[in-house]
Amino acid sequence: MANSNAFETIIGAIVVAVAAGFLYFMYTSTGAGSVAGYEVTARFSSADGISSGTDVRLHGIKIGTVSGLSLDPKTYYAVAHLSISNDVKIPDDSAVKITSSGFLGSNYVAIQPGGSEKMIAQGGELTNTQGAVDVMGLIGRAVMGGGK
Incomplete structure (x- = not known):
């Protein structure tokens, strides 16, 4: 009887350790922990x-994450709060768009650097934005006859 209880205790401890390891792996691999850096905002008509x-990428390289989303009550635009790595400086005239990693890929925020020599500062706003494209809507219109 004592051997059975000890065996069950060991198996239980192994299960708990594996579950904790899985949770740690998921937390670190999904970018759930925010990137240490500075925050800027970008407004989108559709987020x-x-x-x-969600990843923030520059030329395909992850440089930050979306730290939050809010709604501007005056314009009804989605305001994305982007946490950018301190190592990366972004020109203040850069273009920002929501795009996907392919037809079935997940969306991310892509930054295309501008030519300005002035860099965006902590709390600044990137104003050259393009919201998410409704791919399924475009496919539906193409299949149904082109939006008549």
Whole structure:
């Protein structure tokens, strides 16, 4: 009887350790922990497909994450709060768009650097933005006859 209880205790401890390891792996690999850096904002007419933790990429390289989303009550635009790595300086005239990693890929925020020599500062706003494209809507219009 004592051997059975000891065996069950060991198996239980192994299961708990594996579950904790899995949770740690998921937390670190999904970018759930925000990137240490400075925060800037960008306003989009449509923020479909992004949420807190979504990647922010520059030429395909992850440089930050979306730290939050809010709604501007005056313009009804989605305001994305972007946490950018301190190592990366972004020109203040850079273009920002929501795009996907392919037809079935997840969305991310892509930054295309501008030519300005002035860099965006902590709390600044990137104003050259393009919201998410409704791919399924475009496909539906193409299939149904082109939006007559």
